[in-house]
Amino acid sequence: MNSASRHPGPHPPARGHALVIGAGIAGLLCARVLSETFERVTLVERDHLRRDTRPRPGAPQGRHAHALQARGLQAFEELFPGLSQELTLAGAPPVDFCRDTRLQLPHGAPPPRTSGIRVQPVSRPLLEETVRRRVEDLDGVLTVDTRTVTGLIVPPTGLRVTGLRVERRSSRHARSNPAEELHADLVVDASGRGTHLPDWLTRLGLPGVPETVVDARVGYATRAYRTDPESAPAWRALFELPSPPHHPRGAVALRIEGDRLLVTLQGAGGDHPPTDAHGFESFLESLSSGLHGALRPLEPEPSVARYGRTANRRAHYHRLPRWPEGLVVLGDALCAFNPVYAQGMTIAALEAQALGQLLTSWPSESLDGLARQAQRRMARLTLWPWFLATLTDRGWADGRPPAHIRAGLRYLERWQRSVPHSPRLHRDLARVTNSLAGPATVLHPLHLAGILGPLPWVRRSRGTAPARE
Structure with missing residues (x-):
């Protein structure tokens, strides 16, 4: 060359x-x-x-x-043309974020749907x-x-x-x-x-x-599992993220090169996953995504790696x-x-x-x-x-968060509650979390009207008393 x-x-x-x-x-x-x-x-x-x-x-x-986010994948490909294909040939192909991944939110998981938003799960090495x-x-x-x-x-x-x-x-x-x-x-x-x-x-x-x-006191524990075409999950990636204040546990599971499924357990607010085999399995069972059942037929590798420098x-x-x-x-x-x-x-x-x-x-x-x-x-x-x-991570801080953080977290919680039932919200959430869109998408008038309208603090700002629960 x-x-x-x-x-x-x-x-x-x-x-x-x-x-x-x-x-x-x-x-x-x-x-x-x-x-x-x-x-x-x-x-x-x-x-x-x-x-x-x-x-x-x-x-x-x-x-x-x-995993390379969609915008990151684009940028890497611009800098290194053909990189995505090279990783694919090494056993780490890109996947459609909304179709090939399982996104487990506190109030459910949206059904798979094609979005054209590509991410690429791959081992860091x-x-x-x-x-x-x-x-x-x-x-x-x-x-x-x-x-x-x-x-x-x-x-x-x-x-x-x-x-x-x-x-x-x-x-x-x-x-x-x-x-x-x-x-x-x-x-x-x-x-x-x-x-x-x-x-x-x-x-x-x-x-x-x-x-x-901003330190959410998140800790990781990761274990790899061997897969084969018969035992591998139908999805290529699974995301279950911690959500304050009541859901401190989560996981990321990615099918990567070498017929491996890499599972990283996450615990926020100091609720860190254990690294011994029994503790790791118990933490898995506590998740709502059903990841524990998907891993049951797979062969785990013996070691569990820990990481806690996440602030x-x-x-x-x-x-x-x-x-x-x-x-x-x-x-x-x-x-x-x-x-x-x-x-x-x-x-x-x-x-x-x-x-x-x-x-x-x-x-x-x-x-x-x-x-x-x-x-x-x-x-x-x-x-x-x-x-x-940091919006979400500030929700794990000791004490009561400031008013603007509480409002932001409440808005995010309402958004997540609606995503499993709304294809548009699902796709827009995927665009925002993959750095393909910025604040304008989050604050689109249609989203504001559908998500913020019922909030008590919005009703108060209009001079009406909040409804009793």
Whole structure:
């Protein structure tokens, strides 16, 4: 493949070197778009990257259920044409969200219906390895693994990041870890939840980074089951999400490659699923979706994986009074969502595309001003997904939620109550949860009239007393 086909943007690479911290999904997506406008792109990864599909230590959530949302699938396909087909050939085909999945809500499940909204259940290791091979095939892209980034390189004059200080990770018996300096025209932090960027910025004299945390105290436990054509469930995916305040338990079950059914149990408000076999089965039996019965004829794998780092965290870098030139942060390092909503990879892809568009349209060869503008754009891009994720999760907070949160939760509860009986609400809910539509869909006049009308607080706002129950 020649250089032109590797860089489908309107302009050939013109800038020098870009560094990306982290070779996970967000870092790989970022490297893909940077390859269009930089001669060289280097991914710096802490883990040793094996060329297989085993979960790696730096992605502990890799053992749990993953699926590309519909909008995320579109974005991945735009960045890597043919990726969906490649995953399909590996045994992980896309499915119709409303026809091939079972959506269990607190008040029932909508019947299957064709929607054209495609999602792609796939294991995280297969997706990451497939994307990594695509990225490393690009001209000028290099991955250096087993490297720990220890800080930013900033010249004495001016607030500008010009590179990274890194150390090679070696065995515990090594006498020293020689430090290295990597220089670049642009540095992107895509290192995930474990980012050290706030500390590095305070060392530069910047104030502490404002952060908002919404923690629903969700815990996961995941087990894989072997399937065959005779014993596999009719659905390709099942979603039963926790719903405050009375339904803290849920599950995601996905049929993925290798004839496996990956089952991730979820418990909100501290009601975490056990990891022993008996406790896992008991938790399954408590669900309303009938998942326990669907698993009964299947052979479980022996191990159960646990994960509990699920708080929503949003760092408000765009609010800092000053921002270093040459530095961009995105992915979970910027805004990390409760993984139960499957938004992380989709938002990372949209952020990468936004950065690529900004670089392509930047009017000058100098990148001065681009980094700050990028952070403001990322803040706008994550605002609606953040609200969508945290609305439900705020319902698990101790104490009585604020009035606007109670109203939002009540509206969501009424919506969910109506979905099993309304094809339009079912499809619109699927569009919103798959990042294909925003607030305008949720607040459509037909939905407002049908869902909000009976609410007591609406009646009070019209000057009438609420009816007694």
